[in-house]
Every structure is written in C-alpha cells, then in structure tokens.
Amino acid sequence: MNRTFQLDTQSPTGNPIGGGANGGVPKGLLKYIPESVQPLFENPLFSAGFGLIGVGAAATFARKGFQSALINARRYCFVSVEVPSHDKSYHWLMEWLAKKKQKSTRHVSVETTLSHHESGDIVSTINFVPSVGSHYILYKGRVLHVERVREKNVVDMASGNLWQSITLTTMGFNRNIFKTLIQEAQEMSINHEEGKTVIYHTQGNEWRRFGHPxxxxxxxxxxxxxxxxxxxxxxxxxxxxxxxxxxxxxxxxxxxxxxxxxxxxxxxxxxxxxxxxxxxxxxxxxxxxxxxxxxxxxxxxxxxxxxxxxxxxxxxxxxxxxxxxxxxxxxxxxxxxxxxxxxxxxxxxxxxxxxxxxxxxxxxxxxxxxxxxxxxxxxxxxxxxxxxxxxxxxxxxxxxxxxMGLATSYQINQMYLKFFPNHQAQADQFESLVASETVSPAQLQGHFMKYSEDPMDSINHIKELIK
Known part of the structure; x- marks a missing residue:
C-alpha cells in the first residue's frame, strides 16, 4: 500500500514557518532593519542559514580588525615604560605610588619595615602599596595606567626575590611625562631622607637599604x-x-x-x-x-x-x-x-x-x-x-x-664639657686627675652617663674610672 506524505509549510496561523510572509524573518523584527537591506533578510536562502554564516564571518573579521586596531593604537598612539624591581627607581616609584594612591586604591599590599633606634629599640612601620594588578592615576592632567606584575616562577638571581615590575602607560607620543614622574619620585625620596644618613648592606651582589634612614x-x-x-x-x-x-x-x-x-x-x-x-x-x-x-x-x-x-x-x-x-x-x-x-x-x-x-x-x-x-x-x-x-x-x-688612641688630655676635658657645659673649673679638675691616654673615650662616656646628674659625682667617683 502506497502512502504519500505532504510537508505542511504553513503555520497554524497560515504564515510560512520561516516567520515572515515570504519565509523571511518575522515582520516584528523586519521593521527594525533598514529598508535597503530588507530584501536580503526576506531571501529564503539567507533565512535558511547561509546569511547567518556570512554575518558570523563578518562579525569575526570585525572583531579581528578591532583587536588589530587596538594593537596598532597602543603601538602608535600610546607610550609606556617598564620599571623592573632591580632598578633603583622601582623603590622610588613604589613609595610615590603609596602616597599618591593611599586613599583611593582599594587593593593594596602590606610592606612592613623594621628600624633600629640608637637606644636599641626596634620599631616596625607598616606601609600600604598598590597590589599586583592594574591601577589608574591622574597625573598632570593625563590618565596613567599602572600595571604591577609579579612573576611567580621567575626569581631575581641578585636578590633572591620574585621578579616584579611596574609598567606605566598613557596616551600620547611624548615620553617626557615618565621622566618627570620618576624625577618627582626621586625628589620625594630625597626629601624624605633630608637630614638623615642612609645605611646600605649587601644582599647577593647588590646593595640594599638597611632599615630606615x-x-x-x-x-x-x-x-x-x-x-x-x-x-x-x-x-x-x-x-x-x-x-x-x-x-x-x-x-x-x-x-x-x-x-x-x-x-x-x-x-x-x-x-x-x-x-x-x-x-x-x-x-x-x-x-x-x-x-x-x-x-x-x-x-x-x-x-x-x-x-x-x-x-x-x-x-x-x-x-x-x-x-x-x-x-x-x-x-x-x-x-x-x-x-x-x-x-x-x-x-x-x-x-x-x-x-x-x-x-x-x-x-x-x-x-x-x-x-x-x-x-x-x-x-x-x-x-x-x-x-x-x-x-x-x-x-x-x-x-x-x-x-685613634686612648683619650688625651684635650679629649678628657672636652668630653667633660660635653656632658656638663659651663663647668670649666670642674673639667680642668677632672682632667688633672685622669692621666692622658689611660682610658678610652668609650670608658669616659660610660662614666659620665653613670654620674650625669651632678658634675661633682663624676669627680667624686673617679677612682672607679681609673681602676
């Protein structure tokens, strides 16, 4: 027995299954398409899939073109500078960023440093610096993109620490803004050290700061x-x-x-x-x-x-x-x-x-x-x-x-006056009781510190020093 099947291309409403009156896109969407290209969307072949392939290919080419345009724009319309962690300016820049972004940065890293006072006390200082990632700052009317990178598998052989770098990027053709920024960071670091002595010690084959100035x-x-x-x-x-x-x-x-x-x-x-x-x-x-x-x-x-x-x-x-x-x-x-x-x-x-x-x-x-x-x-x-x-x-x-030998008569006299100013008579008396080059300046200082409340106490107990 022969059976014949007929494909019904009509929807229950009487319109073609393609959605439009002529098998194209639905009329509700067609009104949003410019009239000049509406015939293309009404074409049955286009609605069957070939057009969508073309649209996808066009979108892919457009995306590739946009990415290429961004790369070229970054290459020819942006300038950048990389500051590696082994360079001295890296620490200047980190200190500058810490002060520039200390209130606006939401993602920060903690750096704790220890400083030794002459009294022997150890004081810790906690500083917040921008963490690894991207940050934006406004400097002299220009937006700077700051990217801090830390390589997890790369070690700086000189210091033994993980390799880090900071890259600054901005729109334009002139790199002088980076030079100005780094010079400003250097001056800020120098001003921070004004009136202080910086101590360096060795770490590997390079110099590192030892504590605070x-x-x-x-x-x-x-x-x-x-x-x-x-x-x-x-x-x-x-x-x-x-x-x-x-x-x-x-x-x-x-x-x-x-x-x-x-x-x-x-x-x-x-x-x-x-x-x-x-x-x-x-x-x-x-x-x-x-x-x-x-x-x-x-x-x-x-x-x-x-x-x-x-x-x-x-x-x-x-x-x-x-x-x-x-x-x-x-x-x-x-x-x-x-x-x-x-x-x-x-x-x-x-x-x-x-x-x-x-x-x-x-x-x-x-x-x-x-x-x-x-x-x-x-x-x-x-x-x-x-x-x-x-x-x-x-x-x-x-x-x-x-x-630099033991204390001479001149040193004995002057050290007494340093601890007890305006007591020249007592200084001369103390000098006459201590023979030249018999005690060290460190011993004299310890003796004067022990009897610092009264100038005569250091003379009355001079036997302790001579002994």
Missing amino acids: RARRPLNSVILDDGLSDQIIQDVQKFLNNSQWYTQRGIPYRRGYLLYGPPGTGKSSFITALAGELKLSICILNLAGKNVSDSTLNQLLSSAPQRSIILLEDIDSAIDTNPHQLEEQQDANGNVVYQYQYNSKYNYTAPASNSSQLTFSGLLNALDGVAASEGRILFMTTNHLQKLDKTLIRPGRVDLTIH
Missing part, C-alpha cells in the same frame, strides 16, 4: 684629639671637590683611609658622624660573608651608591690580610716588637676562611686593580695594625692612616 649624628658628638677631626674632613672634602684634578693627571679617582687604635676610641662613630656632616651614605661591606667572592667584591665596589662611604670594619678579622707569620719579639730595651716571617702555608689564592670565598689577592685587586671602581671613598678600621700586611695599606690602597 637614621638621623644624622652631629660631628661634635665624637670628640677626637685636637685638630684630628678637621684634618680628616678637609681631606675628604678636597677629594670630593677635585675630580677634574685627578683626571688631568691620570690618577685613579678614589681615596682610602685607615683608622686604627684600641677598641672604644670612636672609629666607627666618627665615620657615622662624618657621613652625616658631608651628607654621604654608608655602605657596610662584610668581607667574611659566605657569599662574598672575588667577582662579587668587584661588583659591589663598582655598583656602590653615589656619594657614599664604603666601610670595611675590623679588616684584620674579616679576612686573613696577612700572608706572613707574625712573631712577637723584644728589642734591646725590652720593648715588644713584631717581626714578619713569611709562612709558605699562606698564599694569595687560597680562600681566607672556610665560610668566605674571598681571597687576599682578590681583595687587593678590587681595591686598586685594573677593574677597580672610580669615585670611591673607602674607610677601613682595625684594632690591630700590626696584623695587616704592608701590601694592603700601601699608598694607593690606603692614602691616609689615622691613629
């Missing part, structure tokens, strides 16, 4: 022998102001100082006060660190911050600076003298200790070798001058050697 120590708070302080200051100032003089004569532009004497004579304190007086930073270099090698030392000396003092404290104990064996002998008058006897077990290439990779020859080359840095002020301190090899302290490595 410290208040500058007055130079008159460290009393040296008469005229000694002025001698050192004038020598450093002469060096700082005569770079052209060194260049014209072909002399390496660097200066080395050695302060030696018993403990408690003010060597480190004077260097701190000198840095404050001349508005210099202090870079503390620990030669005994396990990560310090010959190449690292060269890198650190060449990358030290401008206008800074590089400080090598207790140079005799930081590294074996004497490849000779020191023998203690007596001369004809019974005085103790030291005689150097070369010991073959020491050499200039052997590591100084099990923990340090630095060699004595590496230290010498870093101080004045071919790759030695220029424009450097180096201070070394030691309690035992006789332990230092003569090649280390020869001219060119050490240009000025200063002995």
Whole structure:
C-alpha cells in the first residue's frame, strides 16, 4: 500500500514557518532593519542559514580588525615604560605610588619595615602599596595606567626575590611625562631622607637599604684629639671637590683611609658622624660573608651608591690580610716588637676562611686593580695594625692612616664639657686627675652617663674610672 506524505509549510496561523510572509524573518523584527537591506533578510536562502554564516564571518573579521586596531593604537598612539624591581627607581616609584594612591586604591599590599633606634629599640612601620594588578592615576592632567606584575616562577638571581615590575602607560607620543614622574619620585625620596644618613648592606651582589634612614649624628658628638677631626674632613672634602684634578693627571679617582687604635676610641662613630656632616651614605661591606667572592667584591665596589662611604670594619678579622707569620719579639730595651716571617702555608689564592670565598689577592685587586671602581671613598678600621700586611695599606690602597688612641688630655676635658657645659673649673679638675691616654673615650662616656646628674659625682667617683 502506497502512502504519500505532504510537508505542511504553513503555520497554524497560515504564515510560512520561516516567520515572515515570504519565509523571511518575522515582520516584528523586519521593521527594525533598514529598508535597503530588507530584501536580503526576506531571501529564503539567507533565512535558511547561509546569511547567518556570512554575518558570523563578518562579525569575526570585525572583531579581528578591532583587536588589530587596538594593537596598532597602543603601538602608535600610546607610550609606556617598564620599571623592573632591580632598578633603583622601582623603590622610588613604589613609595610615590603609596602616597599618591593611599586613599583611593582599594587593593593594596602590606610592606612592613623594621628600624633600629640608637637606644636599641626596634620599631616596625607598616606601609600600604598598590597590589599586583592594574591601577589608574591622574597625573598632570593625563590618565596613567599602572600595571604591577609579579612573576611567580621567575626569581631575581641578585636578590633572591620574585621578579616584579611596574609598567606605566598613557596616551600620547611624548615620553617626557615618565621622566618627570620618576624625577618627582626621586625628589620625594630625597626629601624624605633630608637630614638623615642612609645605611646600605649587601644582599647577593647588590646593595640594599638597611632599615630606615637614621638621623644624622652631629660631628661634635665624637670628640677626637685636637685638630684630628678637621684634618680628616678637609681631606675628604678636597677629594670630593677635585675630580677634574685627578683626571688631568691620570690618577685613579678614589681615596682610602685607615683608622686604627684600641677598641672604644670612636672609629666607627666618627665615620657615622662624618657621613652625616658631608651628607654621604654608608655602605657596610662584610668581607667574611659566605657569599662574598672575588667577582662579587668587584661588583659591589663598582655598583656602590653615589656619594657614599664604603666601610670595611675590623679588616684584620674579616679576612686573613696577612700572608706572613707574625712573631712577637723584644728589642734591646725590652720593648715588644713584631717581626714578619713569611709562612709558605699562606698564599694569595687560597680562600681566607672556610665560610668566605674571598681571597687576599682578590681583595687587593678590587681595591686598586685594573677593574677597580672610580669615585670611591673607602674607610677601613682595625684594632690591630700590626696584623695587616704592608701590601694592603700601601699608598694607593690606603692614602691616609689615622691613629685613634686612648683619650688625651684635650679629649678628657672636652668630653667633660660635653656632658656638663659651663663647668670649666670642674673639667680642668677632672682632667688633672685622669692621666692622658689611660682610658678610652668609650670608658669616659660610660662614666659620665653613670654620674650625669651632678658634675661633682663624676669627680667624686673617679677612682672607679681609673681602676
């Protein structure tokens, strides 16, 4: 039995299933389409799907074109600058952003820093900085897009921290706005440090700030022998102001100082006060660190911050600076003298200790070798001058050697007046009771601090000091 089926293309209302009277789009939607293209939508082939494919392809091309236009616009109509975390300006910019966006930024990161006061107290400071992600700021009438990025799988080999960067982007063709912004951030950082001394320490093969900047120590708070302080200051100032003089004569532009004497004579304190007086930073270099090698030392000396003092404290104990064996002998008058006897077990290439990779020859080359840095002020301190090899302290490595011994009569008198001003008679009496060069300035300071309430108490208990 044959059966014939007929496809009913009419809807219950009598209209074609396509929706329109002619199988196109519904009339309700057709009125929103411009009349010039309405015949296209009424076409049965278009409504069957071919038109939709074309519309999709056109939308795809439009999207691709729009993305390409954005890329080209970003390339030719926007300027940007990237500041990596290992650059010094990164910290200036972070501090500037923290103050610029401290109220408007909703997403922030916490940075806690510790500062050590001279009293020994440790104070923590909490700062809020923009977190990782995108931020917008208005600077000099222009909108800046700030993007902070932290790479989770990339480590900065110099510091050991995760790699970070800040990218600034704005519309325009001139990059001077970034230069102005970074200079402003630098000036803000400098103003924040005005009247303070910045301390740096080593981290890997680069310098990092140690805590917050410290208040500058007055130079008159460290009393040296008469005229000694002025001698050192004038020598450093002469060096700082005569770079052209060194260049014209072909002399390496660097200066080395050695302060030696018993403990408690003010060597480190004077260097701190000198840095404050001349508005210099202090870079503390620990030669005994396990990560310090010959190449690292060269890198650190060449990358030290401008206008800074590089400080090598207790140079005799930081590294074996004497490849000779020191023998203690007596001369004809019974005085103790030291005689150097070369010991073959020491050499200039052997590591100084099990923990340090630095060699004595590496230290010498870093101080004045071919790759030695220029424009450097180096201070070394030691309690035992006789332990230092003569090649280390020869001219060119050490240009000025200063002995800072026990308190002289001048120092005793002036230190008394520092604690008890306008008591000259008592100062003269105290000076007459304490023999010159028998006590250290640190011992005197401790004695005056113990009996600081009454000027006569320090005299009445002077036997404690002499004992």
